[in-house]
Amino acid sequence: MTGVTHDRYGSDVLSSAPAQHHRQPRTSRPHAAEPGLVVEEVTTGWVGAVVRVEKSGGKHVVVLEDRRGRTRTFPLGPGFWVDGEPVVLTAPVRQAPARPTRTASGSVAVGGERARVARGSRIWVEGRHDAELVERVWGDDLRHEGVVVELLEGVDHLVDRLREFAPEPGRRVGVLVDHLVAGSKESRIAADAVRAAPRGTVLVLGHPYVDVWQAVRPQRVGLDAWPTIERGTEWKRGILRELGWPAQDQADVARAWQRILGTVRTYADLEPSLLGRVEELIDFVTS
Numbered sequence: 679m680t681g682v683t684h685d686r687y688g689s690d691v692l693s694s695a696p697a698q699h700h701r702q703p704r705t706s707r708p709h710a711a712e713p714g715l716v717v718e719e720v721t722t723g724w725v726g727a728v729v730r731v732e733k734s735g736g737k738h739v740v741v742l743e744d745r746r747g748r749t750r751t752f753p754l755g756p757g758f759w760v761d762g763e764p765v766v767l768t769a770p771v772r773q774a775p776a777r778p779t780r781t782a783s784g785s786v787a788v789g790g791e792r793a794r795v796a797r798g799s800r801i802w803v804e805g806r807h808d809a810e811l812v813e814r815v816w817g818d819d820l821r822h823e824g825v826v827v828e829l830l831e832g833v834d835h836l837v838d839r840l841r842e843f844a845p846e847p848g849r850r851v852g853v854l855v856d857h858l859v860a861g862s863k864e865s866r867i868a869a870d871a872v873r874a875a876p877r878g879t880v881l882v883l884g885h886p887y888v889d890v891w892q893a894v895r896p897q898r899v900g901l902d903a904w905p906t907i908e909r910g911t912e913w914k915r916g917i918l919r920e921l922g923w924p925a926q927d928q929a930d931v932a933r934a935w936q937r938i939l940g941t942v943r944t945y946a947d948l949e950p951s952l953l954g955r956v957e958e959l960i961d962f963v964t965s
Contacts, residue, residue: 706756709765711740717767718759719752726750731769738769797823798849799963802830802839804856807935808890812854814942816956823964833864836871836882845879852959858884881962883955888913891938893952898941 709715715728719742726742731754733739738754752758756766801820803809809827813820820827830839833855845851853871858864868882885893891914892904899921907916914934918925923934945953 706764706766708768709758709760710770711754711767712770715760717742717765719750720757720759720764722750724750724752740767797825797963799825799851800843801825801827801852801854801959801963802836803827803854804830804833805890807939808854808856810935810939811890811893811942811948812956814939815945815948816960819960823960825960825963833867836867837874840871840875840880845875847876847879849879850963851875851880852963853880853882854955854959855882855884856890857886857888858882859886881959883959885949885952885955887949887951890952891917891935893949894938894942895947895949898947899938 711717711728711731713728713730716725717728718725724742724744726744726749729741729743729749731738731740734751739751740754741749741751743749754767754769756764758765758767801812803812806829809829812827830836830853833853836853840851843849843851853868855864855868858868864884868884871882872880887893888907896902896904901921905917905920907913907920914931915925918930918934921934923937924930925934941947
């Protein structure tokens with residue numbers, strides 16, 4: 679059986695015969711030019727979906743995109759047809775977005791509050807991607823609590839950084855570490871760091887993933903699971919090749935991370951193994 683494809687532009691617009699509705703004048707009605715609305719411009723016969731309404735030369739215009747991806751701009755107003763009826767296209771009414779009642783982490787949102795003065799305590803993360811992911815989900819909470827997130831630039835420097843920082847009661851450090859599993863180099867460094875600091879002033883927690891990218895649920899980038907990358911292959915480049923994304927240089931890696939980060943909207947887009955660790959670190963440095 680031959681498949682039937684729905685055509686949102688309609689098949690009659692391709693007919694060489696003049697459309698019947700052009701011979702039956704009717705009263706035009708106002709119609710908001712919402713994105714995706716398919717309209718026909720009467721004078722030219724151009725049929726396309728509304729892409730956007732914008733101002734040009736002090737007047738509103740509507741941009742239409744046809745089935746081949748071509749766009750044309752027309753003055754907003756009369757001279758259009760929608761579903762066989764004449765309309766006067768108007769600019770869509772934009773309602774002010776409702777104030778969110780929850781932050782991205784699921785906490786109750788506190789509206790109109792200024793960020794608290796920074797505490798003496800800190801949360802350290804290994805790299806920029808970790809910091810950006812924490813900010814994406816917990817940024818509002820951290821500003822409310824006055825907690826600053828700083829880059830560690832690799833767990834190898836942890837013990838030296840702690841000596842410089844000199845943690846003490848009221849000046850704690852919570853550390854988020856990648857690939858913190860039993861017997862790993864990271865676990866040995868974490869143990870040394872906790873022993874070197876005054877009791878109760880340093881907490882090192884981590885997730886089991888090679889990189890924080892894996893803490894984003896794979897379904898957010900169209901995968902059932904993150905691919906396993908062979909030893910000896912740079913993990914991020916290997917992931918990009920598996921995804922079929924450009925992987926030639928660091929710029930490709932940076933663009934890929936922004937693409938992945940852009941899929942994260944709330945805590946529900948992250949793995950529980952990361953969520954619990956970050957929440958625990960926030961509690962540690964604010965208690």
